[in-house]
Amino acid sequence: MSKLLNELPASASNNESLILQALNSSNQRQVAEKVRVDASILSRMKTDKKSNGLTEVEFISSLLTAIGLKVVPESDVYCSPAIAEATRVYLAHAFTSPEYMRILFK
Structure with missing residues (x-):
């Protein structure tokens, strides 16, 4: 996969921002338990860059944008x-x- 531009499109950046805000305002240990992973995995998803130059959260945000979806609060x-x-x-x-x-x- 070729490296993507350093900046995410605005909609992908918005998705990423909402995901990160939700993760940062939640109890990450409880979130990790709900998705059956170690809490350290969530931390790495936010910070570790992969071979495409994106973190996993950036990649998921870009993927959602590419297929026409967006992240919104559950209460919306x-x-x-x-x-x-x-x-x-x-x-x-x-x-x-x-x-x-x-x-x-x-």
């Missing part, structure tokens, strides 16, 4: 662009409706 709720647009149109119409405004500010 997904909404497709189509649903978001439909909601925007619905709300725009609702706020121009005198009946809706009457109900809202009752």
Whole structure:
């Protein structure tokens, strides 16, 4: 595999950042137990560069980006662009409706 550019694309960098933040704010020993590895493996995944010049976390982040996925907090709720647009149109119409405004500010 050829060496990749030193900088990750913005979306891969964002994925990496979220993964690292989550790992750093968690109890890594408990995380390691859940995935059935030694805690030192998690540490190495964050720091050890492989032959492609990436850490395992950077590689996973790049892989997710390459296949069109992203990392988000588990508590986030997904909404497709189509649903978001439909909601925007619905709300725009609702706020121009005198009946809706009457109900809202009752």
